[in-house]
Amino acid sequence: MSIDFSFLNTKKSIKSNSIIIILSSMLFAYGQLYSAQGNAILLVQFFILAILFSFVYLKTKNIYYSILMHFFYNLMILFLFNG
Numbered sequence: 001m002s003i004d005f006s007f008l009n010t011k012k013s014i015k016s017n018s019i020i021i022i023l024s025s026m027l028f029a030y031g032q033l034y035s036a037q038g039n040a041i042l043l044v045q046f047f048i049l050a051i052l053f054s055f056v057y058l059k060t061k062n063i064y065y066s067i068l069m070h071f072f073y074n075l076m077i078l079f080l081f082n083g
Contacts, residue, residue, distance in 0.1 A: 017058065021051055021054040021055070022051075024050065024054065025047050025048075025050035025051045025054065026047065028046060028047070028049075028050035029043045029044075029046040029047040029050060030043075032046040049070075049073065052069070053066040053069060053070060054066070056069060
């Protein structure tokens with residue numbers, strides 16, 4: 001995700017930001033490969049979450065909202081599947 005936020009700019013065109021969001025979301029999903037244990041459905045879920053985190057960053061111009069979303073998502077998964 002840090003790659004995403006270092007290259008995203010609210011002043012860039014929608015097309016260039018879209019390309020950056022897609023590429024960085026693919027990298028984010030690939031980075032979750034170990035936790036997904038090779039499950040393709042989970043990788044798609046991580047890809048979609050990364051896109052959502054990126055759009056939240058673009059809308060708010062604050063990375064901490066995306067970090068909080070990621071934290072609460074992980075917390076929810078922890079309670080649902082390990083509780």
